[in-house]
Amino acid sequence: MANSQAIQTTDNSYKDYWFWQRDSSPDLIARYPNLDLKGKDVLDIGCGIGGRTCYLGGQGARHVVGCDINSREIETTENLKRELAPELKDKVVFSCNQTEQIGLGKIKFDLVLIIDAMEYIKEPSLMPEQAYRLLKPGGKLNFGAVGWGHWHATHMLRIFPVSFMRLFFSDKTILNTARRMMKQEFYKSRTWDSNPPCLR
Ligand SMILES: C[S@@+](CC[C@H](N)C(=O)[O-])C[C@H]1O[C@@H](n2cnc3c(N)ncnc32)[C@H](O)[C@@H]1O
Structure with missing residues (x-):
């Protein structure tokens, strides 16, 4: 096809x-x-x-x-x-x-x-x-699934490349930083993060 x-x-x-x-x-x-x-x-x-x-x-x-x-x-x-x-x-x-x-x-x-x-x-x-x-x-x-609650939060590493981030930062800080990072020009999302209708 x-x-x-x-x-x-x-x-x-x-x-x-x-x-x-x-x-x-x-x-x-x-x-x-x-x-x-x-x-x-x-x-x-x-x-x-x-x-x-x-x-x-x-x-x-x-x-x-x-x-x-x-x-x-x-x-x-x-x-x-x-x-x-x-x-x-x-x-x-x-x-x-x-x-x-x-x-x-x-x-x-x-x-x-x-x-x-x-x-x-x-x-x-x-x-x-x-x-x-x-x-x-x-x-x-x-x-x-690799959950958000996992100490390593591997799914966030691309956006926020700090290993063991959940030991050092609150969820609120991580999410706010991720939102800001995703709006930057240099940020390139991976296919499953960006293709509609994956709206997570
Ligand atoms: C990280 S990939 C996992 C792919 C594969 N299962 C693996 O283990 O490598 C997550 C997939 O879930 C799909 N997905 C998200 N929401 C879905 C839904 N409601 N129904 C079916 N697939 C969905 C996404 O499009 C994406 O391809």
């Missing part, structure tokens, strides 16, 4: 990110207790450009759907999958949810994963209920 909005897969930074997602997955997935993918229908909510979704597809799952609210990234996932994981052509598919509501019709899953995405979702408290509705009876939801 020709789409001028899709991120070009010739952009190596996207390929690098895809490979990072895929190659960091074994360690990350090992932290999810008793995650059994074999023969399962899996939904990966907030999949971004889909490197992790493709990793899941290669681990014995029956089908994996990756969904994300960011349409530009979802268009790019298909290009990247075709180029970097063609063997997953029919096993892994991607879908854009456009709004905070994930609309996948009547499809239900054995396993719903939300990996490093909860902290990006505008209404995180509504997501577990949505995920629950997408589960088959007896299905499981697993989610994990």
